Amino acid sequence: MRRAGAAILAFAVPxxxxxxxxxxxxxxxxxxxxxxREASGYYCRMIVADHPGPKAQIHLKGRDAxxxxxxxxxxxxxxxxxxxxxxxxxxxxxxxxxxxNWRSPExxxxxxxxxxxxxxxxxRMDGMGQREVIPFGTAEAAAAFAAEFGGRVAGYADVPxxxxxxxxxxxxxxxxxxEGPGAGRQDGAI
Numbered sequence: 200m201r202r203a204g205a206a207i208l209a210f211a212v213p214x215x216x217x218x219x220x221x222x223x224x225x226x227x228x229x230x231x232x233x234x235x236r237e238a239s240g241y242y243c244r245m246i247v248a249d250h251p252g253p254k255a256q257i258h259l260k261g262r263d264a265x266x267x268x269x270x271x272x273x274x275x276x277x278x279x280x281x282x283x284x285x286x287x288x289x290x291x292x293x294x295x296x297x298x299x300n301w302r303s304p305e306x307x308x309x310x311x312x313x314x315x316x317x318x319x320x321x322x323r324m325d326g327m328g329q330r331e332v333i334p335f336g337t338a339e340a341a342a343a344f345a346a347e348f349g350g351r352v353a354g355y356a357d358v359p360x361x362x363x364x365x366x367x368x369x370x371x372x373x374x375x376x377x378e379g380p381g382a383g384r385q386d387g388a389i
Contacts, residue, residue: 229258231265231291231309238267241277243327245269250326251302253293253334255312260286270325271332274312275363295333296340310334313355316341319362321350332358 234254238247247254247267255274256265268274271292277283278290290312298304301323315334318341325331333350335341341352353359 228289228311229265231289232256233306234267240269240273241266242273243269248303252323252325252331253295253298253304255290255292256309257287258289258291259284260288265291270327270329271317271334272325272329272363275332275358279360279363292334294336294340295344296335296337310336315355317353317355317358318345318348318350319353319358321345321348323348330362332363 234248236246236248239245240247240250241257247269250269252269253271255268255271257268257274257277258265266277268277274290274292278287291309292312292315293304293308294310294315295301295304295308297308312334315336316338318333318335320330321333321344323331323333333341333344335344338352344350345352
């Protein structure tokens, strides 16, 4: 019984942390910024535009410029880690269904992280060769991508915490346990 309780806590804690972020109405959210050569990754400090694939930006209360992430998985990680800021106003990701260029998604492809459908476990990796959480604005676009590159489609609330925070994605639960960071959330927000 102890193991079951620990497993529930492993998923419940990230869900509670994520649910506490983003308390403002959508009308009050800051707009997404476009990437410039000055945008550097929050964790790696490398130029975000130099990394292929979808990118993310997190807007914090009390900060004018967003935090940049060269991968969507890194933005999910930021939102889930207990040591990172929880005063998140908005998170935007590239809609890869509208992007025509995998390497550098075009301006105007940003969508709210909560509104995206994600492909997990595909053969397309992030700019550092790691598994990615690939966002799409429609379930149909996500399914078409998964049909071509493998993986499975998950809604925002169904992205497993261990897929985001795991080290290599080789475990069966990393491919999706159905108990993601959003499991049990009522607001569907990071």
